[in-house]
């Protein structure tokens with residue numbers, strides 16, 4: 001009988017805290033809904049004390065997500081713990097996750113505290129947290145560079161104080177798999193009350209070993225794995241959820257472990273996170289990269305045609321990817337659309353179904369063949385559109401060529417009023433962005449802009465991603481269209497709307 005590995009997803013905390021990935025509350029909730037459908041055991045929804053936006057995101061997720069445990073992160077400080085509790089208290093299954101650094105480097109140079117002071121603070125924090133909530137996780141930050149003897153003591157004491165999960169982070173991605181496995185084994189052997197807690201690991205990918213370290217930890221007794229969708233996170237990121245889950249799934253014969261994860265949601269969730277954060281998934285990324293199931297070499301293709309198992313160790317359908325499958329076209333009706341969406345894992349209420357069907361029809365008018373990837377892209381657009389934009393696009397016209405100065409006219413609506421202006425630019429995109437700047441009156445720095453094709457063919461949908469910077473904060477806007485200028489215009493406007501609504505909230 002296989003043992004269970006708990007999957008703790010920290011996409012919305014460690015993933016979201018990396019530069020450029022910031023999501024608004026609406027977007028965070030959408031990701032959380034997908035994580036819930038995927039049946040992750042724990043969703044770490046954010047770090048409530050770090051900003052009002054983080055608090056709001058965690059609170060909203062706590063109120064809306066019913067099946068997964070909702071964790072809020074906090075330092076081992078009373079005010080942080082109280083704030084985390086306030087954000088998660090309405091969750092059906094709340095968890096307080098408190099942490100303090102335990103390595104000599106961090107204790108001396110960052111905290112300026114002695115090991116004894118750190119030990120006392122950790123125990124005190126767990127006691128405070130326990131007074132709010134039964135489910136308490138304690139993390140020894142930078143555990144892999146800590147003195148193992150000190151780890152045994154601190155874990156024993158925090159378990160005695162009420163911690164139900166002890167987490168061993170490889171915070172700076174320094175550990176090597178065998179070494180990390182030994183650390184987990186030694187902790188299991190040398191902490192006398194360890195059987196009263198679940199052993200968890202949290203690995204960073206600085207040396208590209210986050211998944212290998214997590215798997216080795218499982219081999220040595222860890223039963224909760226902290227990870228993120230697409231492996232996003234601080235610096236080189238965290239262990240990737242899809243790689244861990246699919247390794248356990250594909251090699252159950254080796255690990256004899258299972259997870260709760262409904263793997264069919266892996267691909268749609270990966271797409272959603274990539275779109276919302278603007279972080280492109282590298283084409284050769286294991287499991288969810290564009291090429292992960294593509295076979296180029298003739299000899300491989302011949303093998304695949306005879307029997308897919310010759311070169312495929314997983315079926316694309318297992319992760320929710322019906323690659324290359326022509327799904328729908330302009331004559332497809334509402335029922336066919338609805339059925340296809342439900343095969344891809346989307347269950348929509350009537351209003352969302354109507355809205356997405358309308359957008360599907362518009363897309364089918366422009367693009368003859370609609371693939372699964374088109375539908376996944378369309379859904380990630382529809383599902384996060386609920387937030388009311390400050391400025392909406394009425395139209396744009398661009399006059400361009402290789403012998404004239406590109407000029408754009410843009411018309412926007414704000415609060416029922418129509419605004420129009422025109423501007424020139426170095427190219428058509430620059431012209432349209434300048435016209436939007438003139439209307440909205442904003443002065444921002446464009447820090448990133450790119451377009452990529454989402455599907456194949458001349459009529460492929462293009463996704464534009466725009467990142468702007470204002471006062472050190474970055475705002476990402478994305479949009480999809482078969483017309484790349486339209487996608488760019490809408491993406492820029494979305495980034496500006498995000499910035500303006502943040503300015504309004506901070507007033």
Ligand code: KIV
Nearest residue numbers: 099139141142169171
């Ligand atoms: O990397 C780390 O140590 C963390 C902890 C807060 C768990 O993210």
Ligand code: ZN
Nearest residue numbers: 014171202234
């Ligand atoms: Zn981390």
